[in-house]
Amino acid sequence: MSKHPRELLKAADIEAMTPQRSVHPLNEKAIRLKKSLGDITGITQFGFHLVTLMPGHESAEYHRHLYEEECVYVLSGAxxxxxxxxxxxxxxxDFLGFAREGAAHNLSNTGGIPLVLIIAGQRLEHDVCDYPRKRKRLYVAGPSEVLVDFGHDGTE
Incomplete structure (x- = not known):
């Protein structure tokens, strides 16, 4: 492997990365294999991830952000x-874009092969994320996160 600046990730470097496995705390079927490309290159204001969902897995719990925006580009799979x-x-x-205060959403792999995605999104210091199917709201303030039931904070 040739020496190159931190800002450049070669395809071979990305291929050699070990993906981080994460499970969403509100959805046991939301198992992601994630390579955080932005983190490695020093990007801090938005996340840029290569995410693989195996058959039967989901991307997250069905949710919507009140302040952050995110988008998804499908590389392969269905x-x-x-x-x-x-x-x-x-x-x-296919491309999916979710504006702040936009639509609630979730992705799932319904095919027989891995669903490979590029997922990018803001990393604001403060955000609010609603999980309407679970009737929960997550408040994010820097490193602090508080999850509450709808109705306990004025939500309906």
């Missing part, structure tokens, strides 16, 4: 996107 209560088929070349 799945479904749940967006504001509707389900849509997704596949290679």
């Amino acid at each position: 799945g479904e996107a749940a967006i504001d209560g509707q389900v849509y088929e997704i596949g290679a070349g």
